[in-house]
Amino acid sequence: MAKETQTLTSVAAGDTWRISAFVGGECKQLREMGFCEKLKVTKLSNGRNIICFTCGTKLVLNRKLADQVLVIPV
């Protein structure tokens, strides 16, 4: 597993990561949904919309939004 920071879009499905930061103009929308730094997130599937699991909730994120979520290994 790579040790550097990656976007949620680029990591493989099935792995668990920790959110390190948000980049981009739509971060507010992510924060509204309850995404915040230091949360663990498991990516469940790739595709046009990404399905991920965090804090007991399964969420669907558009790829462009997922591109704004930076993650680091847990």
Next chain:
Amino acid sequence: MITDSSESNTVALVGNPNAGKTTIFNALTGQSQKVGNYSGVTVSEKSGKFHTPDGRKMNLIDLPGCLSLTPVSVDEKIAASVLMGSQAGEKVPDVVVCVVDASSLERQLRLVLEVIELGLPTVLALNMVDMAESGGVRLDTALLSEELGIPVVPMQANKGKGIIELKQALRMPLPALSKHHWDATYEGRMSKIGVIIEAAARRSDSDEYSHTTSDKLDSWFLHPFTGWLSFIVIMLSVFWSIFALSEAPMGMVEEAFGGLGNWVNSVMPEGDLRSLIVDGVIAGLGGTVIFLPQIMILFFFIGLMETTGYMSRAAYLMDGVMTKVGLSGRAFLPLLSSHACAIPGIMATRTIPSAKERFITILIAPWMSCSARIPVYTTLILLLLPGVSFLNKALMMLGIYSVGIITGFIAAKVLRTRIPADKEVSHFMLELPSYRAPQIGYLLRQIASRAWSFLKRAGTVILGLTILLWALQTYPKPDEGTAAAEDSALALEQSFMGMAGKTVEPVMKPLGYDWRMGTAVIASFAAREVFVSNLMITYSIEEDDDEDKMNQSLRDKLVASTWPDGRKIYTPLTILSLLVFFIYALQCLPTTVVVMRELNSKKWAIYQLVGMSAFAYVAALSVFQIGKLLGFE
């Protein structure tokens, strides 16, 4: 905020979507709930009453779901403004119950902190504790209460657990305000949440994602192939059920009205009053109420998809299709709801953050064939395809619905290029709740509520219209001794309805309709449901106990009707033209009023009404005239 003990206190339920507010609301209020509107905006206000253990009556209002008090969508703005006391006509609640999904506290505590910061007495309803604990969250509700400074009530609302404890927490004296303070900024709140979670809602080391039953179901329902297959099968099953399961109850309704008509005929002397009751009220109302079973079945399946969690999966699947026409999966639920009724569908667009997408969705929503069109479609399908199987009827119905949907999507694609982009970009995001067993009690209450609304409308608007239509058809009465006095068809031609019909016939004839169908079409602009009622009145069908004979009679009359030159009027092509007209015409003034309010624009509401009506006319005209040119009749 504590009021005189002789007055009721108001409790507001607030929380994230899917946290269980509605379940708690239903558990507390039972049958005493009612639905109204917030002033100035068509946002449903759900309110009810309950009693605390010390006998005090409390008013309960269920606020729209919101993620925070920094609102984005219209219904979030309503929730925030009610809590802040800035909503016209609404007083600030005396107590706020924050409903939180215990398995997702990190995401949902932010709203709780914001509510506490408002300085309102607050109780935390910690719902779904069973799911939190099975998900590896170690809850300490006493510590949580200590950290927040407010009462915390652990609950499993879907099983009725915690309801009594919640009522206990709301008894007099009302909960004291929290004495805790924190930095009321985003960072300050997140820091406070971190402390609270660490102390009172830690996740065990085994809180990693694990494959649950919901995930196994999602591997099927969200798969690119099986997901779509399931979606199509489910939709087809819904339409099949609308026909197959409704046959027996529709027969019972028909017999009941037929029997009532016969009884009135037997006990009342012949005359205008008897004719009004039998040929006007009973025939007219019967022609509408008979479709109640089909409408209830449709509402049942929509409710089933919502309460089980499948609706979110359907929205996920549809996102790919809807993106191609400038919408997103978020528009799926409002458009699907519009198939029951455009009014709640249009109101459901409040959850769409993008103003442009919301605007387009509202404009195309009336093209999602609503339940009021079911009587029209069913009657015309039976005329077009007599004696075919339920499956073929269902396929025909699915085809009719698809025409409206596809046209709506094409219109959305065109509108997308003509409407300015949003100032703030909004991307598709959706929560996929766990699948749940359907709450049958809640579903049945919803269906009963819808059925009652339908019957109330039948007993008021439809009844008024059928009486009016009967009067227009009956008067002026022909003089004694004239040919019209002996020939009911001739008498009808000379009535007010006949005269009006003959006047509009030149406009309707190019669509393939004669004056009788033309008056039925025009009358249906007041209410689509009266279309069939009007046909029955206009063709002076006599009520008969034998349903097949009565239907046969209407079908025979239509099939046998001819123009003066002997050509048949109601050919398959004419029926198709009628179907196309009803798919596209906006024949619902209440929808126009709601659009006016939601868009805050009379101009666009009128454009929509006139535009869709004109489109319906041109489409029906094209179908008939092109069909004729191609040699179809």
